[in-house]
Amino acid sequence: MASTPPPFARFEWMIAWRYLRARRAEGGVSVMTWISLIGITLAVFALIATLAVRSGFRSEFVGTILGANAHVTLYSHGALNAAGQMERSITDFDAMAARVATVPGVIRAAPLIKGQVMANARQRNAGVEVFGISKPGILTIPGVAQSDGAMGDLDRFEDGVAIGSGVARELGVSPGDRIKLISPNGVKTPFGTSPRVKAYEVVYIFTAGRYDIDRTRLYMPFAEAQSFFNREGVADEIEVMITDPEAVDLKILPLLRAADGAVGVWTWRDASGGFLRALEVEDNVMFIILSILVLIATMNIVSGLIMLVKNKGRDIGILRTIGLSEGSVMRVFFICGAFTGVLGTLFGVILGCLFASYIDPIFSFVNFVMGGGVWDPSIRGIYALPAELNLPDVLSAVGLSLGLSFVVTIFPARRAARLNPVEALRYE
Known part of the structure; x- marks a missing residue:
């Protein structure tokens, strides 16, 4: 008696890779894949860049406060x-x-x-x-x-x-x-x-x-x-x-x-608490907004997979007829969508890390192109745009992007798995 192949077997990866390399007649699928890839890359890049600047702002602000002011002040009532x-x-x-x-x-x-x-x-x-x-x-x-x-x-x-x-x-x-x-x-x-x-x-x-x-x-x-x-x-x-x-x-x-x-206490948090709380609120709001941006980018995966399922209806019917289970078909199309999400996330992480690492020359170039005066220290309190790349921020961006990419891929993959092979081959 033949044994059941394990999940994500080699043949499932081979079929998924074949589908990802769309032919000229299936150019629409290829275009949607590229749109999904570019969208996720830009969304993850924007998320990591924003988190890095956010961390840099807080670190720079707290650092200058602690570097030039008392941590605690005792005063008489x-x-x-x-x-x-x-x-x-x-x-x-x-x-x-x-x-x-x-x-x-x-x-x-x-x-x-x-x-x-x-x-x-x-x-x-x-x-x-x-x-x-x-x-x-x-x-x-x-x-x-x-x-x-x-x-x-x-x-x-x-x-x-x-x-x-x-x-x-x-x-x-x-x-x-x-x-x-x-x-x-x-x-x-x-x-x-x-x-x-x-x-x-x-x-x-x-x-x-x-x-x-x-x-x-x-x-x-x-x-x-x-x-x-x-x-x-x-x-x-x-x-x-x-x-x-x-x-x-x-x-x-x-x-x-x-x-x-009879003395009172005034800490550096009391002096700058309002600004720090405002930063925290802004951080949370920006993370939510950019998370929605990542979600929108990953939704392109759904469009691409639905088009792929429609174009591959005959193939799905044949695969089911020769013995592939619903689970195998579902995993094939899940790999197609997840591959786009993983690749887009990887490119986004690379771009985001490069942006955070080279923010000074990038900002200097922007300032030069804009004719100077882009950053006013009298308004912002610090002399340059800071960025601090933290591992937890990068991991949160990666987890969010991959999580959304995997979740949105499940629906079109299940649709492909439940396609009736008789209906798929009726007019072939």
Whole structure:
């Protein structure tokens, strides 16, 4: 007694391959196969490219936030002073910073002075945000101390100020030049408060990677900032850096206990939470939209297979007559459709990975063709279009494309398998 051949036997692959190589008389089937192949390739390419850019945006945004800002900020809830005004200073900042630094996972805890002033140089003005910080503190800020294209000497920080590259460009200054800082809250006199004006040497210029940071930030030695803003003996905040910023929520309670006072906590997620949530919503929406695009592309497989089944009705009848089972016929046409899906997915993955890997020269070419100005960092916050190729993103795109390709192939394959051989050969 003859044994039943196993599923996806060699003869099934041979028949499927023969059907895929349509002859000139079956040109319509060939055209539909090419349309399906190109459609799936472009859909998978668009999905992988979008996922890579999405991952790049989030990584770049989070990286610049963590590279130039505190992971956690401790601030005072405030108390009324003798004049009846709300005072939010931290008086025991050294002791509080020392206690916070003992929390496991804390890299650094340092007091901070913050204020906003007007910077002036040679008739040019710019509004800047001053961060008063110690020299050891600024040396641990990656976006500043390890800045690409930095100019000047950060070791001379105690002799002047460090400014962002956007501030330097706005004022037209370079290391060694002097700038004036003008604060409206200056010296109190019998005639009122007079503005405070003081000149400082620019000893260091950094590029943190975020336009809004580089355009507004200025670092000043902590003691000098206390004097300039009339904050002697106090600090505005305690800046905390931790080893794992992604797990910052787990550090809130230990930090509050270590602070041992009426303080509040503000994390980097709180500062950028709205933007991150907007990115997540946009990511989900874009994935759904592009998934629909992949589905539309795979539906072309159905059209091609239905045309193939119609053209091969006589062949199907003969195959069934000589003993092929419904399952074998179904697998033959399933292979025809799945082959197109697999090949289109493979080409799409290759194109998507190449796009993500060479996005900088590609975008430079697009910018050149469009005459420049395609990317405005003042609007987008970062200086270039980022892309980060992650294996989970590629696997999700591949799984989605192959899954849809296999599912939509089942219907026309079953239709071919259930074709009555008598009806197929009646008029032959």
